[in-house]
Amino acid sequence: HSIHRYTPSTKQHATASLDKKISFLIPIEGRTNQFLAGMCNELNIITWDGVSSKIDTIETFSKLNNNATTLNDGKADSLGNLWTGSYATDLDLSTFTPARGCLYSLNCDKLKTHANNIGVSNGIAFCNHLKKLYFIDSHLQGVDQFDYNAETQAVENRETLFTLKKHGVEGWPDGLTIDADGNLWLAVFQDSKVIKIDATKPETLLNTIEMPEQQITSVAFGGKNLDELYVTTGGLKIPGAKDDRPLHGYLYKVTDLGTK
Helix, strand or coil, X not given: CEEEEEECCCCEEEEEECCCCCCEEEECCCCCCEEEEEECCEEEEEECCCCCCCCCEEEEEEECCCCCEEEXXXXXXXXXXXXXXXXXXXCECCCXXXXXXXXXXXXXXXXEEEEEEECEEEEEEEECCCCEXXXXXXXXXXXXXXXXXXXXXXXXXXXXXXXXXXXXXXXXXXXXXXXXXXXXXXXXXXXXXXXEEECCCCCXXXXXXXXXXXXXXXXXXXXXXXXXXXXXXXXXXXXCCXXXXXXXXXXXXXXXXXXX
16 A cells, blocks of 8 residues: 655655555656556556655546456556556455456556456566567466557457466466567566566576565566666465565565666
8 A cells, every 4th residue: 555666876765655555656758746556446646756755646547347356567558558457356365366357458548458357467568579468367377478559559369478387487477577688577476586588489488586585576677777677576474375485575676687
């Protein structure tokens, strides 16, 4: 129930609390201190100066028709279209069921459905020159890809690109990003890893980064030259889960990766 802003150059960390769960926060182009946020089953516009401990305003922008689902990861593509997905409010975190989630894009102020029967809609990434959208349903324990048209917000021909268990990777796929070389970086929840995947060759694992925590939740490139990988982690107590490593919920920075 909080949002955070970290400034690497000054190491300044600011946070503000909200009255409900928030799943993503994306700056709105051309608007000072305004962000589009996924909050439970709503898309809201948040006004926040990034310094104060209090939010200025929260305005409802759009809402899911299904009150039994809640929004999860969201990301803007190269044209500024929002893509986001959902999962069931009564989700069992040990099995990532029931599968009631959907994948959406925002068209004007309406959410357009592109896929349904999703366990947990999670990481999203785009490759413009290949015209691909990469997508994670954590329940399936892999990475899928769609043929994708940014101009029309159309996706089709869904197929599996990478399957965790085929490579001995336990846990669940979570947040996702793509580098300048077209390779995918995937956070593995409950397995203390970030893995690097070749997006052009199915089932190709390129690298594994071992993390000091178990619940790796998301990844994003940042820093002055966009060559630092920021990794978020969780501190959730999951019934029946084997906790081999700490559950701090820290933010990490990984450097010297040779890409950006």
